[in-house]
Amino acid sequence: MQIQENISLKPYNTFGLEARAKYFIKVESIQQLKEALSLDAYPEKFILGGGSNMLLTKDLDCLVIQIDIKGIEIIEHQEHHVLVKASAGENWHEFVLWCLEHDFGGLENLSLIPGNVGTAPIQNIGAYGVEIKDTLQSCEALNIETKAIETFTNEECKFDYRESIFKQDKKNRYVIVSATFILTAVNHKLHMDYGAIATELAAMEVQQPTIQDISKAVIAIRESKLPNPKEIGNSGSFFKNPIISKTHFDKLKSNFPEIPSYTVSPTEIKVPAGWLIEKSGFKGKTFGDYGVHKKQALVLVNYGSAKGSDIFELAKLIQKTIHQLFGISIEMEVNII
Numbered sequence: 001m002q003i004q005e006n007i008s009l010k011p012y013n014t015f016g017l018e019a020r021a022k023y024f025i026k027v028e029s030i031q032q033l034k035e036a037l038s039l040d041a042y043p044e045k046f047i048l049g050g051g052s053n054m055l056l057t058k059d060l061d062c063l064v065i066q067i068d069i070k071g072i073e074i075i076e077h078q079e080h081h082v083l084v085k086a087s088a089g090e091n092w093h094e095f096v097l098w099c100l101e102h103d104f105g106g107l108e109n110l111s112l113i114p115g116n117v118g119t120a121p122i123q124n125i126g127a128y129g130v131e132i133k134d135t136l137q138s139c140e141a142l143n144i145e146t147k148a149i150e151t152f153t154n155e156e157c158k159f160d161y162r163e164s165i166f167k168q169d170k171k172n173r174y175v176i177v178s179a180t181f182i183l184t185a186v187n188h189k190l191h192m193d194y195g196a197i198a199t200e201l202a203a204m205e206v207q208q209p210t211i212q213d214i215s216k217a218v219i220a221i222r223e224s225k226l227p228n229p230k231e232i233g234n235s236g237s238f239f240k241n242p243i244i245s246k247t248h249f250d251k252l253k254s255n256f257p258e259i260p261s262y263t264v265s266p267t268e269i270k271v272p273a274g275w276l277i278e279k280s281g282f283k284g285k286t287f288g289d290y291g292v293h294k295k296q297a298l299v300l301v302n303y304g305s306a307k308g309s310d311i312f313e314l315a316k317l318i319q320k321t322i323h324q325l326f327g328i329s330i331e332m333e334v335n336i337i
Helices: 030-037 092-101 117-123 197-203 211-225 246-255 273-279 308-326
Strands: 004-008 020-027 045-048 060-067 072-077 081-087 136-143 149-153 174-184 243-245 262-265 268-270 290-292 300-302
Touching: 020 030, 030 060, 030 136, 030 174, 081 117, 092 117, 092 211, 117 174, 197 211, 243 246, 246 268, 273 308, 290 308, 300 308
Parallel strands: 020 060, 045 060
Antiparallel strands: 004 020, 072 081, 081 174, 136 149, 136 174, 243 268, 262 268, 290 300
């Protein structure tokens, strides 16, 4: 475990933004994490996971601790289900593929989501009708103050749409070190009703899909719409889909009959932020070396050497425009650093 100085964080964030860490350390075990957090010579510390859900707008004048704790293990294997524990530093998509190789079901709809296992519960990542909360049994987290490992059950995580207790009451107080999932071992429940999964399966000429087929369909859909961060810097969906009142939605629908929607409750409607952004004229728009992706309006992109502060200003402009046009406030899903 070695502390480095003046390290570029460009390889450590999927936006590919140039920002520097005054001090940098990579930890590969819980013990190393405890030791790094106990370094009194560096009072300010920043925890870095897979770098997939953040926008770096400045250099970090502190000790950046990059979580690289690895390991996947089967905790319990029953006839119908299995408990699988993954360490925080495991790449999320590679972990999903590991589960599929073992024919464990439940995470296939979450294929190809960038980032690491440790940050997935914080955001309650989700895609194509499935969220982390549907399969997570518990997660272990290190209390930054006491250095003790505490276990949070699914209920204690207080999951909501792109939300958890780690973004609310426990924000900046814990570091997730592992997550345990309860997955199906047989009789997998397939989720094919959301998005274009059924259409993609038909194009693949799959009539009796497996969980592996679902994953392949999701990957194909995501690759067709979303830019690969290794080729074009991005952080996936930049904004949350807003939830508005049915009364508000009905008024909008009278002006925009084509507006898509998802019913959340008898009084609440979810509207796709991507549609709002596209309708506002931002889809495919470029501003020098950054802009809005041409295939998916939810994705802001860095085409080369953009500054995080420029992308942040674009995000605020999009928010302002949508509020003016639709009376809707859309929230950033990405953490602004």
